[in-house]
Amino acid sequence: MTNLGFQAAYNLFNLMPECVCERAFLPDADELEEHARTSTPLFSYESQTPASEFDIVAFSLPFEEDYPNIPRLLNLIGIPVNSSQRPSLSPLVMAGGVAVSLNPLPVAGFFDLFLIGEAEGAIEPFVEAHKAASRLLRLDALRELDRLKYVFIPSLYDYSYDGATLKGMSPKPGAKARVVASKNLNLDAYPIPRSFIVTPESEFKGAYLAEIERGCPRGCRFCAAGFLYLPPRWRDAVSVKDTIRRGVETTGKAGLVGTAVSEYPWIKETIEAGIEAGGTMTLSSLRLDMLDAGLVGLLKKAGYQTVTLAPEAGSGRLRNVINKCVTDADIMEAARLVAEAGFLKMKLYFLIGLPTETDGDAAAIVELVSAMKGVMKRGGITLSVNPFIPKPAIPFQWAAFEDAKVIEGRLSIIKRGLSRVSGVIIKSMSVKDAFVQAYISRADPRAGAIIAEASEAGWRPTVRKYAGFMEGSVYRGREKDELLPWDVIDHGLKRQYLWKEYQKGLCGKTTPPCDVGACLRCGVCVAS
Ligand code: SF4
Known part of the structure; x- marks a missing residue:
């Protein structure tokens, strides 16, 4: 709703x-x-x-x-x-x-x-x-x-x-x-998507949400929203601030929504506008290398309770594979800023089952989180550790979903390792649910009959019945030139670019962020 x-x-x-x-x-x-x-x-x-x-x-x-x-x-x-x-x-x-x-x-x-x-x-x-x-x-x-x-x-x-x-x-x-695929290249030509229905009975508990930007320039190779919404587009700061002020005056609480809100060039003045209007603010997860003392201080003033960061992987090697491009030092600096600002809650997103991942990468999550907890002495850290699901229209669209037993094994490395660290809670999506999502995401029209059956019988018996067929899709890496069900859709991305990014990822090579106006590499931007 x-x-x-x-x-x-x-x-x-x-x-x-x-x-x-x-x-x-x-x-x-x-x-x-x-x-x-x-x-x-x-x-x-x-x-x-x-x-x-x-x-x-x-x-x-x-x-x-x-x-x-x-x-x-x-x-x-x-x-x-x-x-x-x-x-x-x-x-x-x-x-x-x-x-x-x-x-x-x-x-x-x-x-x-x-x-x-x-x-x-x-x-x-x-x-x-x-x-x-x-x-x-x-x-x-x-x-x-x-x-x-x-x-x-x-x-x-x-x-x-x-x-x-x-x-x-x-x-x-x-x-x-x-x-x-339809793309609105001029966000300001249309009204800002914002909450028309605000109720404490729904998600986000009465917050007035507004979309401030669309698209993320960073090119994380696992992220469907990141690629689907390219190129990155920012809304006009004046109308964003007006909308936020109106929202805060109506509900007392505004939420900034976007693919990468901390990349929004006017993020600080937007938060300030909400604070000046007398409200509290909430934001989706923050890019950790965009944090500085000023932004963290503003978030604290805006009543932000839990700082949510997404290192995604424990080792620098694996973060390069996925093009996350943040170092251990960046992550520790973010933890220090959050702790010094007096926040008592931090949430961290990690993925497991990423291409080239080993047990050592899972152990690296334990090491990293232990070090972060050492910095954040007061309060707690909640980890959201979820299986990586290969989605369409991303560089990893060709990758296989990791074997369920391997994912369970990596999860237990993390749980065992962090059981000794107090103040750390681990939450995870069930591997069975991730398997279903991995099947559906890249499925062809034959999935319809399976979904219809699941709508009556539930997923557990349906997966048992179709296990062989579903596993044949979920655990299979796609061939470079094979027909993919979503090939009928032109998302604006060159297939060759996505494949090159996949291969670069497997070698641990990184790609710099978008340079809108100067770059034409992925196919989404066209020469003017
Ligand atoms: S063409 Fe370049 S700037 Fe445009 S969306 Fe693609 S990577 Fe980003």
């Missing part, structure tokens, strides 16, 4: 005078029982209209974990789960969001169409095209919408398979060969 991407799309639809967009959510388990008992279909919050009566049912899908909820919601609405079985008068069912913009294929069978990429600049032409096509028969209307370069209509392609791999994906006559 608080997701800014979803709220931005909701606002953009409603800014069009001829368009009314209302919200509906998957009910909680007890409410679902009530829906079933009373045969009540899903209806909208705003006008209590049954969702099936809208022209379009649009899903916002930021995370792969949401996918089993798609069949649940469609059943609740009363729309056939498979797009091929929908009658011609059924609403169009579409999806957008980060997860499907990376790879829409795993859920291709559930949707009539996808809007790939960023919503600004895509929604208005889509609504216009939909209006013009609404008198046509369903298939003809979809063909009309296919003219928009960022619309992906999965039923307009033929798919063929060879064992675990997708062998072919060819457009049917008249359909376009590639879908170009």
Whole structure:
């Protein structure tokens, strides 16, 4: 409900005078029982209209974990789960969001169409095209919408398979060969994505969130958001500060959102604006080599409670592999600044199962965190240690997911090693959940049947049933030139560049950050 991407799309639809967009959510388990008992279909919050009566049912899908909820919601609405079985008068069912913009294929069978990429600049032409096509028969209307370069209509392609791999994906006559992800290169041309719904009952507990920047210049090779949102773009400082002031005046608490908020050139004055307006501030994780005494002091003044940093790997060698490019000295300096400013809580993100990782790298996490705890004598450190999941559209898209037993082994090295250090808590995503996400992230349309089964039976029995098939995908490194399910999407990144970055990573060679205006290397920026 608080997701800014979803709220931005909701606002953009409603800014069009001829368009009314209302919200509906998957009910909680007890409410679902009530829906079933009373045969009540899903209806909208705003006008209590049954969702099936809208022209379009649009899903916002930021995370792969949401996918089993798609069949649940469609059943609740009363729309056939498979797009091929929908009658011609059924609403169009579409999806957008980060997860499907990376790879829409795993859920291709559930949707009539996808809007790939960023919503600004895509929604208005889509609504216009939909209006013009609404008198046509369903298939003809979809063909009309296919003219928009960022619309992906999965039923307009033929798919063929060879064992675990997708062998072919060819457009049917008249359909376009590639879908170009929509990108809003001028953030200031559109309203700042910000909270329209603020409630203590949701994530971020009543904070007014605003997106201050998009894209990260650093090129960490494991990070899907980092590559998907290239190039880095900053919003105008004056309107950002105005928005934050308004937010603080309304709710008393503002949250700065972005792919890399600490890279925002006006981050300090933005925090100051929130403080001057009398509110507290919250930020997503901070780039640790961007911290200095001034920024840490401001965060303290802004009521920031837990400093969240992301070393990602314990050894300098592995940080070079992933292009994190921070040294042990940088990390220790950040810990010192945080401790000296009087913070009592620090959260650290680490990944395990990264390409080329060894048990020694896991032991290096123990050493590093022990040293940081030595600096941060008062208070505690919480580690979030999660398995690395190879995602589409990143240099590591070709890498295999690490064997579950190896991941468990590395996790126990970290847990055992840090059990002797007081004030350190370790949290970790379950390896089984990571395995499922690793399968879905890079899957082809055959995943749809597995997801539909999981939506009824749950993931554990479904994974047992399809273990061989899923393992064949999850544990397999991809060939350099093999067809990848998301190859149909042009994310703007040159495949050759991503492969070169992967190879550089395996050798531990680093790449400097973006130099927007002077650099054309990845394909996203074009010569002006
Ligand atoms: S072309 Fe260069 S500056 Fe532009 S997004 Fe790619 S790496 Fe960054």
